Amino acid sequence: MTSADLTGKVAVVTGAASLIGVATVARLVTAGTKVVAGDLNEAARPEVEAALAGGGAYLVGDVTDDEYLDRLVATAIDRFGGLDVVVTAAVTFADEGYATSRELWHRALDINMVSAARLTEKAGAHLPRGGSVVYVASVSGSTSQPDRMVYNVTKAALLMLAKTGAQALAPQGVRVNALSPGWTWSRNIEARYGSREAADAFAAEFQPLGRMADPTEIADAVRFLVSDQASFITGSNLAVDGGYGAIGPEALGQAKRKHAPPGTS
Numbered sequence: 001m002t003s004a005d006l007t008g009k010v011a012v013v014t015g016a017a018s019l020i021g022v023a024t025v026a027r028l029v030t031a032g033t034k035v036v037a038g039d040l041n042e043a044a045r046p047e048v049e050a051a052l053a054g055g056g057a058y059l060v061g062d063v064t065d066d067e068y069l070d071r072l073v074a075t076a077i078d079r080f081g082g083l084d085v086v087v088t089a090a091v092t093f094a095d096e097g098y099a100t101s102r103e104l105w106h107r108a109l110d111i112n113m114v115s116a117a118r119l120t121e122k123a124g125a126h127l128p129r130g131g132s133v134v135y136v137a138s139v140s141g142s143t144s145q146p147d148r149m150v151y152n153v154t155k156a157a158l159l160m161l162a163k164t165g166a167q168a169l170a171p172q173g174v175r176v177n178a179l180s181p182g183w184t185w186s187r188n189i190e191a192r193y194g195s196r197e198a199a200d201a202f203a204a205e206f207q208p209l210g211r212m213a214d215p216t217e218i219a220d221a222v223r224f225l226v227s228d229q230a231s232f233i234t235g236s237n238l239a240v241d242g243g244y245g246a247i248g249p250e251a252l253g254q255a256k257r258k259h260a261p262p263g264t265s
Contacts, residue, residue, distance in 0.1 A: 004227030007032030010080045011226070012072045012123065014063050014115070015089030017044035019186050020136060023219035024087060026051040031223055034080040038063065038072050039090070056080075063090045063115035064107075066122075073122050083126045085226045088116040089136040093188055095150040105150060112154035117161055120169075120176070129173030132226040135162050136218070137178040137237065139244050155180075159237055166235030175234035177225050182241030184213040206251050208243030 011028050015021045016037035025037050025048060035056035037048050040063075048058045057075055061068035076083040092111045094104055116135050123133075140148060141155030162178035169176055183189070183203045185196060189212065193199040200211040221240045224230055239245050250256065 004031060004223050004229050006085075006223070006227055009033045009084040009226075010036075010076050010082050011085035011087060012036045012038065012076050012083065012119070013087045013089065014038045014072070014119065015091055015136065016048050016058070017041035018089060018091070019215040020181065020184060020218050021089045022047055022051045023215035024089065024222050025056070026053075027216070027219040027223045028085070028087075028226075029053055029055040031227075033085065034076075036072050036076045036080070038068070063088075063119070064110045066118060069115070069119045069122050072119070073126065077126060082128070083123055084128060084131050086119060086123045086127070086133045087136065087222055087226070088119060088134070090115055091136075093151055095148055097147070097149045100150050108150045108154050109157070112151070113157045113161060116158060117165075120165060124169060124172075124174070127169075127172070127174045130228070130231070131174040132230075133165065133169070133174065133176040134222055134225050135159075135176075135178045136222070137162070137180045139180050139182050139239065139241050141178075141180060142237075142245065162237065163235045170234065175230070177230075177233060177235065178237040179218070179221055179225060180237055180239045180241060180245075181218045182207050182213055182239070182244040184215060184218055186215070203242070205254065206244060206247065207241065208247065208252060211242065213240060213242060 011033050013025055016025050017039035025035050028035050037058045042060050092108050120133055135158050137158045138155040140152045141159045159178050162176050165176035189199050203212045204210040218240055
C-alpha cells in the first residue's frame, strides 16, 4: 500500500488533528500530495503543520459550517491549482444511548455524516476523472457494541453514503469508498485507558491480531484507496480492523474457556 504514488495530487482532509488525521496527512504529503487539512483543534496546529511539512495548509474551523467547507475547497483550488482527493475523518463520540437529546443526535449526525456529504457535494464539481473520496467510518457502523448507540448509527449512515455516493459520482469517473478501522490508538483511547499497553490488552479481547491498530496503518489504507492502485474500487468498505469483523459473538473463545463443559480442560 505505501508504494502508492500521488505526486501532483491535491487533497482536502477533515478531522486532520486526530491521530488518524495527522497520520493521513503525513502519508499523503510523503506520497507527493498537497494537503489542505481541516479541524476544529487550534491547539494541534504545530502537530498538523509538522505533518504537512510545508506541503499544504491547516485551516481551523467547524465542519458543520458550510462556509468553512467552501473555504477548504477554495483553498485547494486557489492555492494549489485543483482538487483530486477528499478524505473525511471528522468525528464526535458524544453518546448517551436512548437518553441522547434530539440536539445531540442532530449534532452527531451533522459532524459524523452530513458534513461528509456536504463536503463531497462542494468538492464534486472540481474532482476530475480518477478523483477519489474516502469516508473514515468504523467497525462500529457494522455491529452493535456495549454502551454505544449514536456513534454506531452515524457510522452506519456513513457506510451507506459511500455506496450511494459511488453510484452518484461514477458517471464523472470519481470513486467513493469507506474505510472502517477497528479499535485504533487515538487521543480518545489514550484519555480512557492511559497507556498503549492497557489499550492493547483491551483490544486483544476481540481483535485477533491482539492489539490496537496504529494510526499509520489506517493512513496507509487511505493512501491506497485514493491512489491508482485502487482504480477499480468504488462503493466499498475496506476493513482495517485486525480481524475484528472476522469473529462472531463467541469472540476469541473467552466464553468457552470460562464455561468449559464438565470433564474438559
